[in-house]
Amino acid sequence: MKIEIEKVKKKQLDLSEVEPASHFPVLVAMEAAGECTFTAPVSAKVTAVWEYDHVRATGHVESAARLTCSRCLAEYDLPLTSDFTIFYTEGEDEGSEDEVELSDEELISATYTGDEIDMAPEIAEQVMLEVPYKPLCSESCKGLCPECGADLNAGECGCDRGGINLKMAALKKIKIEK
Ligand SMILES: [Zn+2]
Ligand SMILES: [Zn+2]
Known part of the structure; x- marks a missing residue:
């Protein structure tokens, strides 16, 4: 053009x-x-x-x-x-x-x-x-399950994907904010 x-x-x-x-x-x-x-x-x-x-x-x-x-x-x-x-x-x-x-x-x-x-x-x-x-x-x-690779948009796969990891992330965030 x-x-x-x-x-x-x-x-x-x-x-x-x-x-x-x-x-x-x-x-x-x-x-x-x-x-x-x-x-x-x-x-x-x-x-x-x-x-x-x-x-x-x-x-x-x-x-x-x-x-x-x-x-x-x-x-x-x-x-x-x-x-x-x-x-x-x-x-x-x-x-x-x-x-x-x-x-x-x-x-x-x-x-x-x-x-x-x-x-x-x-x-x-x-x-x-x-x-x-x-x-x-x-x-x-929701992405893919890091454990089994299932598409989480299609539903829960049943893996235990870390309540612990979430807590760790929360702790890290608190440290950074200080
Ligand atoms: Zn997607
Ligand atoms: Zn999974």
Whole structure:
């Protein structure tokens, strides 16, 4: 997806594009590293307007990923969506970005050179940032029993998993707090 500077100076541009995750090198790298598998194409919508001396690009991206829960090792699917606003100012220091996160929306300032802005790296980054670093199938996932390896979400396995350990943890905590 590209924003042509001459066009956006004249009128608002509404762009939309659906591309497979395999078209974005950073997403391919994530899959290669085993972080997740993208199960839906990357769908992006961007509205670009020219304001004073910069381009304001407001966008929404969507995709989906299959992740492995870091506690119970179950695979689960996660929809990925992100809203963002990027201010592109003409300048040489490409690659340097300032980001401010305001509630759900990210405000990013970036630079461009030449007569068009390639949105692809930013779209890929937005998807990448939505993939959790420590995936959890649910906030309340109980994980696996350290004794027998059973999935505790499916029910108690009957192992004695240490009331003693809990007491030790509590004692350690008291020591640290002093
Ligand atoms: Zn889990
Ligand atoms: Zn067990």
